[in-house]
Amino acid sequence: MSTDTTTATTMDVTTTTDMTVPATIVLEDDENKDEFPPSGAFSFVDDTQSGVLLLSEDFSTGYGTFASGGHDVSHHSSLKDRTGVVRLQDGNGDASSILSPPIDLHGGYSAVRVALSFYGLSMDDDDEFCIDYGVDDSSEWTERTCFVGGDVDFFNKVWYDGVAVEIDGLDDVETVRVRLRCQGQDNKDDVFIDAVEIRGLLSS
Numbered sequence: 542m543s544t545d546t547t548t549a550t551t552m553d554v555t556t557t558t559d560m561t562v563p564a565t566i567v568l569e570d571d572e573n574k575d576e577f578p579p580s581g582a583f584s585f586v587d588d589t590q591s592g593v594l595l596l597s598e599d600f601s602t603g604y605g606t607f608a609s610g611g612h613d614v615s616h617h618s619s620l621k622d623r624t625g626v627v628r629l630q631d632g633n634g635d636a637s638s639i640l641s642p643p644i645d646l647h648g649g650y651s652a653v654r655v656a657l658s659f660y661g662l663s664m665d666d667d668d669e670f671c672i673d674y675g676v677d678d679s680s681e682w683t684e685r686t687c688f689v690g691g692d693v694d695f696f697n698k699v700w701y702d703g704v705a706v707e708i709d710g711l712d713d714v715e716t717v718r719v720r721l722r723c724q725g726q727d728n729k730d731d732v733f734i735d736a737v738e739i740r741g742l743l744s745s
Contacts, residue, residue, distance in 0.1 A: 582688055582689075582693075582694035582695075583688075583695075583704050584704070584705045584706070584707075585703045585704060585705055586654070586656045586703045586705045591654075591742075592653075592654055592740030592741055592742045592743075593648060593650070593740060593741040593743075594738065594739075594740055595644050595645075595653065595739050595740060596641060596644055596737070596738070596739040597738050597739075598736065598737050598738075599625050599735070599736045600616065600625035600626060600627050600734070600735070600736070601624060601625035602625070603616050604616060604627065604639060606641065606642060607639040607640060607641055607642075607737070608639065608640050608641075608642070609639060610634070610635035610636050610637065610638035610639060610640055610720075611633065611635055611637070611638075612633075612636055613629065613630045613631045613633055613636045613637040613723070613728070614628065614629055614630075614637065614638065614639060615627070615628045616628075620733060621660055621700070621733060623658075623660075623733075623735045625735065625736075626733050626734065626735050627639055627733070628731055628732075628733055629670075629721065629722070629723035629731065629732045629733075629734065630723055630728050630729075630730060630731045630732075631723065631725050631727060631728050631730060632668070632723060632724040632725045632726060632730070634722070635720075637722055637723045637724070637725070638673075638720050638721060638722040638723070639720070639721050639734065640718060640719075640720045641718050641719040641720070641737075641739065642718065643717070643718050644716060644717050644718065644719075644739060645715070645716055646711055646714055646715060646716060646717055646741065647715065648741055648743075649743055649744065650711060650741035650742055650744075651709065651710075651711055651712045651742060651743065651744040652707050652708060652709035652710070652711055652741075652742040653707070653708050653711065653717060653719075653739050653740065653741055653742065654705055654706070654707050654708075654738075654739070654740045654742055655672060655705070655706045655707075655708065655719055655737065655738070655739050656703060656704065656705045656737070656738045656739075656740070657721070657734060657735075657736060657737045657738070658700060658701065658702040658703070658704070658734070658735040658736045658737075659700075659701055659704065659732055659733060659734050659735070660698070660699065660700045660701070660732070660733040661690050661695055661696070661697045661698075661699070661731070661732055661733075662697055662698065662730075662731040662732075662733070663697065663725075663729045663730050663731060664690025664691065664695075664697055664725060664730055664731070664732065665690055665691040665726075665730070666689060666691025666692070667691070667726065668689070668690040668691065668723075668724065668725040668726060668730045669687040669688060669689050669690065669723075669724040669725075670687065670688045670721075670722070670723060670724070670732045671684055671685075671686070671687040671688075671721075671722040671724050672684075672685045672686050672687075672706050672719065672720070672721060672722075673685060673719070673720040673722060674708050674717055674718060674719055674720070675717070675718040675720070676711070676714045676715075676716065676717055676718075677714060677715050677716055682720055685706060685708050686706055687724065690730075700735070702736075707742070712744065719739060721734060721737070
């Protein structure tokens with residue numbers, strides 16, 4: 542795992558929709574290849590209603606509850622046949638990321654599940670799409686997982702919907718933040734985000 546530092550700004554999260562992220566993918570340009578690369582890096586949501594919905598964002602009117610990290614992030618009303626899309630490019634830490642507000646975990650959650658839709662463009666095998674998290678008042682981010690481009694973990698020009706990543710070990714944590722980050726090499730390396738859900742998972 543790796544860490545870096547940034548400053549958290551506390552925000553209240555009010556969920557007004559119960560948006561679900563379907564566990565499907567869409568191939569573009571009818572490319573002659575399998576839907577999934579051989580690494581088997583992905584887990585997909587089996588039941589989008591499991592867990593307690595803590596944050597839901599479809600980016601229909603902007604960044605919504607998320608915040609842009611900097612100059613390598615942009616919002617588009619439509620892109621790649623989707624409405625409400627955030628574009629991450631290059632590999633400049635926060636500047637190539639969107640960041641959630643601190644999410645209250647006082648409901649007894651031991652983990653959260655991040656479910657999202659994403660699309661890579663010009664992402665090679667030295668480029669990654671990463672999901673990081675930070676807890677409580679810490680200024681550090683911890684890397685939870687990174688998906689490698691270049692047909693290793695994902696193909697370019699494919700919408701992957703319902704990709705699920707669990708962040709566990711949160712039993713004694715009061716708040717958690719999530720960062721979605723492009724770790725590319727230049728401005729031509731892009732990750733598009735169409736929808737994000739974060740659900741709290743109770744201790745078994």
